Amino acid sequence: MTDPHGLVDKVVAELPGWLPAQRWFGGKDRPVTSVRPLRTTVLRGGEPLLVHLVVEVEQPGRSEPYQLLITEQVENYDATLDHELTGVLLDLIAENREVDGLRFAHEPGVELQTGLRGRPITSEQSNTSLVFGSQYILKLFRKLTVGENPDLVLQRALHEVGCEHIARPLGSITGELDGRPTTVGMLQQFLPDAVDGWAMATTSVRDLMTERDLHANEVGGDFAGEARRLGQAVATVHADLERALGTQHADGDDIERSVRAMVTRLDEVVSRVPELEPFVPALREAFEQARDTTPGAIAIQHIHGDLHLGQVLRTVHGWLLIDFEGEPGAPIAERTALRSPLRDVAGMLRSFDYAAHQLLVGRPEDHQLAVRALEWARRNRAAFTQGYAEAVSSSVGDPRGRGYLLRAFELDKAVYEVAYEHANRPEWLTVPLSSIARITGEGAAQS
Numbered sequence: 001m002t003d004p005h006g007l008v009d010k011v012v013a014e015l016p017g018w019l020p021a022q023r024w025f026g027g028k029d030r031p032v033t034s035v036r037p038l039r040t041t042v043l044r045g046g047e048p049l050l051v052h053l054v055v056e057v058e059q060p061g062r063s064e065p066y067q068l069l070i071t072e073q074v075e076n077y078d079a080t081l082d083h084e085l086t087g088v089l090l091d092l093i094a095e096n097r098e099v100d101g102l103r104f105a106h107e108p109g110v111e112l113q114t115g116l117r118g119r120p121i122t123s124e125q126s127n128t129s130l131v132f133g134s135q136y137i138l139k140l141f142r143k144l145t146v147g148e149n150p151d152l153v154l155q156r157a158l159h160e161v162g163c164e165h166i167a168r169p170l171g172s173i174t175g176e177l178d179g180r181p182t183t184v185g186m187l188q189q190f191l192p193d194a195v196d197g198w199a200m201a202t203t204s205v206r207d208l209m210t211e212r213d214l215h216a217n218e219v220g221g222d223f224a225g226e227a228r229r230l231g232q233a234v235a236t237v238h239a240d241l242e243r244a245l246g247t248q249h250a251d252g253d254d255i256e257r258s259v260r261a262m263v264t265r266l267d268e269v270v271s272r273v274p275e276l277e278p279f280v281p282a283l284r285e286a287f288e289q290a291r292d293t294t295p296g297a298i299a300i301q302h303i304h305g306d307l308h309l310g311q312v313l314r315t316v317h318g319w320l321l322i323d324f325e326g327e328p329g330a331p332i333a334e335r336t337a338l339r340s341p342l343r344d345v346a347g348m349l350r351s352f353d354y355a356a357h358q359l360l361v362g363r364p365e366d367h368q369l370a371v372r373a374l375e376w377a378r379r380n381r382a383a384f385t386q387g388y389a390e391a392v393s394s395s396v397g398d399p400r401g402r403g404y405l406l407r408a409f410e411l412d413k414a415v416y417e418v419a420y421e422h423a424n425r426p427e428w429l430t431v432p433l434s435s436i437a438r439i440t441g442e443g444a445a446q447s
């Protein structure tokens with residue numbers, strides 16, 4: 001087929017059934033009622049066609065734009081699976097080309113190799129990333145948000161101040177949405193030997209679980225040294241973001257806004273996930289407590305916004321942070337707002353809890369494993385916060401001095417995770433729910 005319109009019509013008709021099966025689709029909680037094409041750009045004519053397509057996906061109570069690359073050659077028309085065709089994207093970036101309003105550009109001073117094939121990475125994710133050779137990784141944002149994507153904005157700013165804990169930004173693809181330039185893709189340096197923190201941490205947990213007679217500090221795969229270095233890296237990135245983009249003191253309005261956002265999220269999530277119901281009073285109390293923060297006492301700035309062990313890569317030179325897009329499910333205004341860096345600390349603390357407790361999914365009765373999981377989580381959470389506190393340059397200082405605020409942020413993240421797991425991995429719902437039970441239970445025991 002060489003008729004792009006015929007291809008688009010055919011694909012659009014199939015999308016209501018196809019989209020909900022995609023890992024990156026953010027609307028799995030409700031049916032797709034209709035899909036309508038917003039913009040079609042032919043990136044390669046003839047056989048095979050390569051078409052860039054932005055569609056508006058309608059669902060009850062929401063309407064959101066998504067990006068697709070389509071062709072008639074591969075299964076389901078998804079051109080991101082065609083290694084040859086996706087090479088076109090890198091070549092367009094290398095050549096600083098504009099195609100029908102879609103701008104492909106490399107970063108200033110960057111020279112890119114062309115003619116490479118782009119293979120999609122297979123890990124579960126919110127967007128689609130293509131790896132070219134062993135040099136580059138191109139992320140195609142799936143759900144689009146009008147304007148420049150914070151992932152690109154923050155990593156560019158970090159690169160400019162010489163941050164050592166990110167992969168170098170190399171290029172971008174910009175389209176137009178609602179009349180505004182909108183980031184649809186980001187090219188970065190690929191680290192072929194990097195291992196993500198989630199893989200490392202869960203290996204360490206498994207080692208501990210296997211050695212039933214030993215403690216976390218006695219087994220070969222102890223992660224605490226890495227957790228501490230990771231804390232140092234996160235604090236350094238916070239300090240670099242502060243240097244690049246500034247910081248300010250949270251005033252009464254900022255504090256009020258933050259508390260309201262946590263309570264609103266709780267109300268919204270509990271309306272969809274009744275399993276959360278028993279914890280609502282304790283969660284509310286924890287969020288309301290954050291209102292006692294003295295105006296001016298905490299700093300707010302740009303932060304990562306969705307920090308967890310899957311967002312950090314261990315390279316031979318140390319830890320790197322990736323994916324500064326914020327929580328994929330949160331509104332863009334919230335994702336780009338200045339917030340306390342403690343939120344990132346809380347996100348990572350949640351992730352240590354996740355790594356430890358995911359092995360208990362499907363085995364809730366195993367008391368021995370539950371004890372070991374808690375031991376691992378406590379050790380690594382403590383090592384991470386210690387590392388964070390040691391890197392004195394961050395405006396937060398020692399997160400351990402911010403107990404009630406950190407607790408509120410951790411619980412807020414866990415509420416987000418309840419919604420995330422409910423929509424994406426229902427069998428994992430027990431992971432955040434059991435954490436909420438534990439954290440609120442510990443709070444009740446102290447009071």
Ligand SMILES: Nc1ncnc2c1ncn2[C@@H]1O[C@H](COP(=O)(O)OP(=O)(O)O)[C@@H](O)[C@H]1O
Nearest residue numbers: 125126127128137167189190191194310322323
């Ligand atoms: N610069 C990089 N070098 C090596 N691997 C990377 C790099 N950036 C991302 N990855 C891999 O790609 C995965 C998805 O990247 P991420 O930015 O988190 O995408 P998403 O927004 O889809 O979650 C990561 O979990 C990591 O395994």
Ligand SMILES: O=P(O)(O)O[C@H]1O[C@H](CO)[C@@H](O[C@H]2O[C@H](CO)[C@@H](O)[C@H](O)[C@H]2O)[C@H](O)[C@H]1O
Nearest residue numbers: 125126306308309310327328350351354417420
């Ligand atoms: O796709 P993203 O990486 O941007 O983030 C989303 O998916 C994450 C899962 O892949 C989810 O993270 C949750 O599960 C992780 C383990 O798989 C765990 O390390 C995190 O602590 C936990 O929040 C993340 O919340 C979601 O935004």
